[in-house]
Amino acid sequence: MHNHRHSLECILPEHMLEQIATKGSDAQKQMAMDNINVVYQLRAERAMRASLADLFAPTMPRAADGGKERIVYDVKRGTSLPGAAVRREGDPASADAAVNEAYDGSGITYDLYKEVYGRNSINNNAMRLDSSVHYRTGYDNAFWDGKQMVYGDGDENLPAEDRLFNRFTIAIDIIGHELTHGVTQFEAKLVYSQQPGALNEHMSDVFGSLVKQYQSRQTAAEADWIIGAGLFTPNVNGVGIRTMKAPGSAYDDPVIGKDPQPAHMKDYVNTASDNGGVHINSGIPNHAFYRAAMEIGGYAWEKAGMVWYATLRDKLGENSNFQQCADLTHQTAGELFGSGSLEQQAVKNGWAGVGITIGGETPEPKGCLEATLRFIGAAPS
């Protein structure tokens, strides 16, 4: 009978669900049970993924010479990964733009991590960089599947006047973004849900943007800080998918709507969709990074990037939230550049600009408690 899900606008804290499940009315109990099941299921999936990552670890393909090795595969619009190898390390350019973009983009991403941060590939152990292009048909997406990058061609199957997305290899920061999901998988292992998930997204946007800046040797002031510039076709009114400089203003379009990213904690979005808004609330730490990098000046990958990289590698854990990320980047900046240094000050100011005080208390996201109280009929009138 009741195997559909009664969803709330937010994921309720477990202790509250348990309370409702034992003391609520029948309907309330059912709602709580549905939600508890989802929570437990998510937890089981996480545990499974963690063990999968461990399982994969020894079998991750390793670069033949222990350094940079790339292979680009063509899935030929199918689903079985990785597909046929079409360009290997050192091969001449292909006639296929997507193949070359995946090859060049993963190469520059490797270079940034190696030359600036001293990291040898995704796992810091010379993991081979595998990319598959032409995944499915009409696939408006790119993702990291735990072992490799996968790119769709956008709306290539629609008439030109209906297309919204170009191929997903078109912007180099998307490639840096996907590879950084791999780095996070091996380091902080941030759970892909709620604030830890938004931090996972944030780290991918930071290093995606830095890969693009590094490629063009742009200073923080020269960079556009746009994620996915060129991904939209001219049919869409927008400059890209996200902007770290002014979250919420990347696009405003009659068909796809408006960029939903907040730039400040007061606009934090409580939602159950998109794993708790991981691609939405990442706007907050993204903007903090932008502000810190602008205050420090020069090439953002050198100092701000180093602070964020060391924090991702050594300090963040799978359940870290925004407040902890702020505190830990501040601590790392002190270790790298000195306590009270201009760099550490800039990190503090960057977070302050989005409503997060170093050493402060994380405010309970608004809305969650209210929604619960309203649901059980106990909301103050």
Next chain:
Amino acid sequence: MDVERIKFERTGGFAGIRLAADFDVSDLPDDLSQTLRELLDALDFPELPAKLTGGELIPDSFTYSITVEAGKWHHTVITGDAPEDEKMQELLELLNRLARKKIKRH
């Protein structure tokens, strides 16, 4: 199952842009509504669990929600981008296509 309405939602993905559509099955061309009914029957949709596993926690993958309504009856299934069942993959592809058609520019 005499399906009347289908609500479809796709969230997540690298772009984080929601794609949603609400169809009256009787408004669809006959061949499409036929295909849709066949897929739902083949999947035994009313008996599917509320949440199917299949790649939800893969960074940037899509999450789908499908609600089927018939009179007062409704059932919602949430699934990731890589459900094991090929029929479910076909259903997702079809609903994606229909949703994109609905939001096409004029």
